[in-house]
Amino acid sequence: MKLAKRAPKSSKKRGKKARHVKVSLNGSIFEADVEPRLLLVDLIRDVAGLTGTHVGCDTSNCGACTVLVDGQSVKSCSMFAVQVNGSKVQTIEGLAEDGDLHPMQSAFWENHGLQCGFCTPGMIIQASWLLKQNPNPTDDQIRAGISGNLCRCTGYVNIVKSIKAAAKEMRR
Amino acid sequence: MTCREFEYFAPASVGQCTALLKTYGSRAKILAGGMSLIPVMKLRLGAPAYLIDINGISGLDYIRETRDSLRIGALTRHHALETSSLVRRKEPLLAETAAWIGDPQVRNRGTIGGALVHADPSGDWGATILAMRGEMKLRGPARERVIAADNFFVDTFTSAAKGNELLVEVRIPVPRRRSGGSYMKLERKSGDFATVGVATQISLDEEGVCDYAGIGLTAVGMTNIRAKGAEAALLGKVPTDSTIEDAAEAASEDASPMSDPLRGSVEYKKAMTKVFTRRGLQLAVKRAKGVA
Numbered sequence: 001m002k003l004a005k006r007a008p009k010s011s012k013k014r015g016k017k018a019r020h021v022k023v024s025l026n027g028s029i030f031e032a033d034v035e036p037r038l039l040l041v042d043l044i045r046d047v048a049g050l051t052g053t054h055v056g057c058d059t060s061n062c063g064a065c066t067v068l069v070d071g072q073s074v075k076s077c078s079m080f081a082v083q084v085n086g087s088k089v090q091t092i093e094g095l096a097e098d099g100d101l102h103p104m105q106s107a108f109w110e111n112h113g114l115q116c117g118f119c120t121p122g123m124i125i126q127a128s129w130l131l132k133q134n135p136n137p138t139d140d141q142i143r144a145g146i147s148g149n150l151c152r153c154t155g156y157v158n159i160v161k162s163i164k165a166a167a168k169e170m171r172r
Numbered sequence: 173m174t175c176r177e178f179e180y181f182a183p184a185s186v187g188q189c190t191a192l193l194k195t196y197g198s199r200a201k202i203l204a205g206g207m208s209l210i211p212v213m214k215l216r217l218g219a220p221a222y223l224i225d226i227n228g229i230s231g232l233d234y235i236r237e238t239r240d241s242l243r244i245g246a247l248t249r250h251h252a253l254e255t256s257s258l259v260r261r262k263e264p265l266l267a268e269t270a271a272w273i274g275d276p277q278v279r280n281r282g283t284i285g286g287a288l289v290h291a292d293p294s295g296d297w298g299a300t301i302l303a304m305r306g307e308m309k310l311r312g313p314a315r316e317r318v319i320a321a322d323n324f325f326v327d328t329f330t331s332a333a334k335g336n337e338l339l340v341e342v343r344i345p346v347p348r349r350r351s352g353g354s355y356m357k358l359e360r361k362s363g364d365f366a367t368v369g370v371a372t373q374i375s376l377d378e379e380g381v382c383d384y385a386g387i388g389l390t391a392v393g394m395t396n397i398r399a400k401g402a403e404a405a406l407l408g409k410v411p412t413d414s415t416i417e418d419a420a421e422a423a424s425e426d427a428s429p430m431s432d433p434l435r436g437s438v439e440y441k442k443a444m445t446k447v448f449t450r451r452g453l454q455l456a457v458k459r460a461k462g463v464a
Contacts, residue, residue, distance in 0.1 A: 036179070075278070148274070
């Protein structure tokens, strides 16, 4: 707080100075001029208009904002948009192909892997990352793998069931 | 939540980074994984005027083997250390420690260098680096220096890295034969900061006598601390149940936790330090003997 006050001559310019960001967002090029302090999740939701990625806790606990950056799952509330310049970002909107649900989405549908649905986009993204690391996880490995995603409906049993079903389907 | 405004730099080399540090000094912060720094900025507990993002510097993300150590680039993610077959073979305690940090998404992004310089006494790496006698290589504007773990953790959220220095590498000696270690952590819930964490690393000679003991503690002091009393209780002795009990008791005396409403009283934390040191040493001894 003090630091910002001590540098008045450039503080205005500093914040307003937009940075150009160019990302591959779900396979399409997306470009914007953003403030350096803009969070990745705000770029996705407010600038790109993709509201499937949710903001839950906004303190990197709940995982609702999970997206893939260059294939790695991250909490998009805890990265700045400028950091993904030149990267590939995948959100829940990018999972289905030509209107066909991704096997993880189908498995959540078929196994009732959601109740209110708020955590679901993050859960599905994280679960799809998990299966890339380990295509045949045990229940314990699934639970560890989604330990950064909170479901406040506590619907974990069906979430684990859904991920198991998706893993089975994707191994076929 | 929105951070205060800052000016953003993304240097492409260590040299560019240290030049920026020289210019902006303590008004700048290095952004590595950001898993602590970004929440700190969002909660406005901190407001650096200049942010230097080192993620674009190539050549800081590596795990290399030398004759007697592993050298780990400061930008190496926790997930890489958790899953590296080289680490699991040579220094399994590192992989075990990494797996306890935060959650999978945090480990995908967070870095060993960032965590160490952040110097959170509740950080898991500090205990393990102390137990394994790691060293940190710092690059300043003019020169490099290497600091032993014992001298690295200065105070809460304060490492020995100066405002114009960048941590570039962590060096960790490879344990000798008949060695074993463990990281044990008590947490209220999955992914929480430790109530207490204990890193143990021991070696046995041919007669089964302990000739190396490293014990580091998490969250029971103003910094990660080395449990020197516990180490002394093991050295030169066969680690029987009663020796381990003595060492565990000594570890709880080495600990100087603070009472806090979330994770418990001083007495509780000291008692848990003892329990987790005992369990950790039991497992480390089994591993050193090759029976676990």
